[in-house]
Amino acid sequence: MRFVFLGPPGVGKGTQSSIIAKKLGIPHIATGDILRKAILDKTDIGLKAKAYINAGKLVPDEVIIQVMNDRLKEPDAKSGYILDGYPRTIAQGDALAIQLLASGKKLDQVVYLVLSDEVLVERISGRRVCPSCKTVYHLIYSKPEKEGECKCGVPLVQRKDDHENTVRNRLSVYKRETAPLIEYYKKLKLLLEINAEGSLGLVNEKIEGLLKVCPS
Numbered sequence: 001m002r003f004v005f006l007g008p009p010g011v012g013k014g015t016q017s018s019i020i021a022k023k024l025g026i027p028h029i030a031t032g033d034i035l036r037k038a039i040l041d042k043t044d045i046g047l048k049a050k051a052y053i054n055a056g057k058l059v060p061d062e063v064i065i066q067v068m069n070d071r072l073k074e075p076d077a078k079s080g081y082i083l084d085g086y087p088r089t090i091a092q093g094d095a096l097a098i099q100l101l102a103s104g105k106k107l108d109q110v111v112y113l114v115l116s117d118e119v120l121v122e123r124i125s126g127r128r129v130c131p132s133c134k135t136v137y138h139l140i141y142s143k144p145e146k147e148g149e150c151k152c153g154v155p156l157v158q159r160k161d162d163h164e165n166t167v168r169n170r171l172s173v174y175k176r177e178t179a180p181l182i183e184y185y186k187k188l189k190l191l192l193e194i195n196a197e198g199s200l201g202l203v204n205e206k207i208e209g210l211l212k213v214c215p216s
Ligand code: AMP
Pocket: 009, 031, 032, 033, 035, 052, 053, 054, 056, 057, 058, 059, 060, 064, 084, 085, 086, 087, 088, 089, 092, 161, 170
């Protein structure tokens, strides 16, 4: 099974796609996570990506396409995956199509999560993450038991690119660069549009109901 999760920053792609990947027993491959790890490890890719990420801009296509072509060749991705945050441009969509064709595989579905801009900004600017175990919290909707601290005991942080100004920039980048993929996948009859308003559990039920592949 091969799924792409598409949608604006803050819509819940990461949370929802990782829940579904776990249920299906396939890897959850998130370009944002790969890049943030590369930055921490100070690799060449990390050094190239850092300034773009902190400014809320997209990392250049050639960098991302190389990273993902390599990642998708790893053994754990052979029998399927969920892509979260890739593709984000038409050029990346084409690169993924070429990669799939070359390996004789196809995408099953593109899950497109939709939400209004106001709710997106509120969701992202209240987001806090654990730099250690990567658990994601929200100051209003998903508070940690102990204020400012993850369940694993590590102090929570706000991602640099989650500050309000950067969020607005990320939303306009999304509309310009990524939204054209909606038509792209619609034409390929792969798009499954889902309203992402409501609680995490409710949205998860909707996605699972429509995908019809998750064991209940
Ligand atoms: P995310 O965690 O998916 O919100 O990604 C965080 C940041 O990583 C984005 O704002 C971009 O700067 C960068 N990034 C992640 N995925 C991609 C991609 N497919 N293409 C270009 N830049 C990306």
